[in-house]
Amino acid sequence: MDLNYSDEQLLLKESAERFLKDRYDFETRNRILASNDGFDTAIWTDMADLGWLALPFAEENGGLGGGAVEISLIMEAIGRALVVEPYLASVILAGSLVERLGTEKQKAEILGGLTAGTSRPALAHMERRSGFDLDNVSATVVKTADGYSLSGEKPLVLGGPFADVFLVSAKLGGEIRLFAVPADAAGLARETVKLVDGSRASDLMLNSVSVPASALLNGGDTLCEIEAAYDRANASLAFEAVGIMDALLDATVSYTKERVQFGKPLAAFQALQHRMAEMAVKCQEARASALLATLSVDASRSMRIRGVSGARAKIGKVSRSVAQEAIQLHGAMGFSGEMPIGAWFRRLYAIENTFGTTADHLKRYGEIIRDPAVLSGSLLRESA
Missing domain, CATH: 1.10.540.10 (Acyl-CoA dehydrogenase/oxidase, N-terminal domain)
Structure with a gap:
């Protein structure tokens, strides 16, 4: 290949x-x-x-x-x-x-x-108690004479403050369905919240929000498509993390070449060279994992989960290590508002807890690996 x-x-x-x-x-x-x-x-x-x-x-x-x-x-x-x-x-x-x-x-x-x-559409699916269990939806929808009525809460909707239409998930007849809900719909309230990296999301409250029958997105298996969409998003987050890690490494190498201590640049000290070499290795590990996730998003479900969740679990671990090293090698300047080091650090932390934590993806990966079909290699034939 x-x-x-x-x-x-x-x-x-x-x-x-x-x-x-x-x-x-x-x-x-x-x-x-x-x-x-x-x-x-x-x-x-x-x-x-x-x-x-x-x-x-x-x-x-x-x-x-x-x-x-x-x-x-x-x-x-x-x-x-x-x-x-x-x-x-x-x-x-x-x-x-x-x-x-x-x-x-x-x-x-x-x-x-x-x-x-x-x-700017935004997906409102995750709920407070759902974790990364995509089937755990409490929002409800009732069929009406003119369409549907939705009620429930959707916290921390990414892109929510800027959205003009929300794709809201709710259970209809025991099955998850998506509805296109205008942001200005009567009964829909949104509250802007600030995330750890400084970006913004929205908490949505839906109180008998009426939408026409044409609001239903009903072109396939909704839950399967939602899972696949989150996997595409997770593969994308993996490469966002790779970009941040490479930026952290570049900034750290440049800083240690300029910062003089004991009469010579920090980069001249062998112990610090070793630490930056370890950072570089972890950046390459993350890139390889992210590429595997990217190449897996259109594979069978089993291979997709293996590639995407495996990458998120790996990158969650190595990205934190790289970010912590960058902060330490910059000293107190790493957290100053004038430098992007702290902002990269906070964004990596946000990524690690978006669309499933590192622990969530490690568990998901482990469940697929323990599947006898995976161990026998039949999934490779399935995706061929």
């Missing part, structure tokens, strides 16, 4: 890195976070103009037909730049579900607006 990027993929990678370097430095990011909106509409519009928002969708749905590898290149650049715009929440998670489950009208309206940069 050729694991080298194609010429087109290299151009995409270079374009993404150049755009974010020119338009999204650390000071710009802090300004956006400190603003009332916590979001830059101009940056989002630029992402649409560059084709990023249309990248993963099929051409018949107004997209560019990109795959998981192309998305990983964008997410790696997003990680390095600490982008707070809801690319993961709106494009990779909610957008993919609309494409796979939505009606033609829903695709035209929601995906059409998303790829144009005028719409």
Whole structure:
């Protein structure tokens, strides 16, 4: 298997890195976070103009037909730049579900607006007691004469403060279904909460929210598609973490070359060289794991879980080690607001606890590995 990027993929990678370097430095990011909106509409519009928002969708749905590898290149650049715009929440998670489950009208309206940069959907599925059990949904829906009525709570909805439409999951007849709910629907309340990395999410409260029958996304097995969407998002988070880890390593090496102690640069001390070499090894381990996750998202369910959750478990461990080393080698400056080291550290911590913790993914990976079908190798034949 050729694991080298194609010429087109290299151009995409270079374009993404150049755009974010020119338009999204650390000071710009802090300004956006400190603003009332916590979001830059101009940056989002630029992402649409560059084709990023249309990248993963099929051409018949107004997209560019990109795959998981192309998305990983964008997410790696997003990680390095600490982008707070809801690319993961709106494009990779909610957008993919609309494409796979939505009606033609829903695709035209929601995906059409998303790829144009005028719409930002968000998935509201996880609940307070669900953990990473995707089937644990307490929100309810009742069939009415005109459509449906939804009630329940959805905490920490990523992209929620910026969303104009929510994909809300609820149980109908004992089965999970998704409904497209406008953000301004009567009975829907959202409260903005700030996360550990400074970004924002929303707590949603739905009190008998009425939606028409056309709000139902009913194009397939909803729970299976939700699980697959979260796996695509987790593979993307893995590459976001890789971008952050590489940035931490680069910043640490540069700092130790400049910082002089006892008459010579810190980088001249062999003990510190060994520590940075260990950081570099862990960055490569993370990249290999993230690539496996990316190449697994379109495989069979068993192979997908093995690749994605295995990567998240691995990266959760090594990313924390790299971040802690970077903080220590920078000394007290690592946590100063003038340097991005602390922000990268906090973002890695947020990633480690998004869409399943390291422990959740380790458990999920272990359950698949213990499956006799996996041990016998039949899953390899299944995905061939």
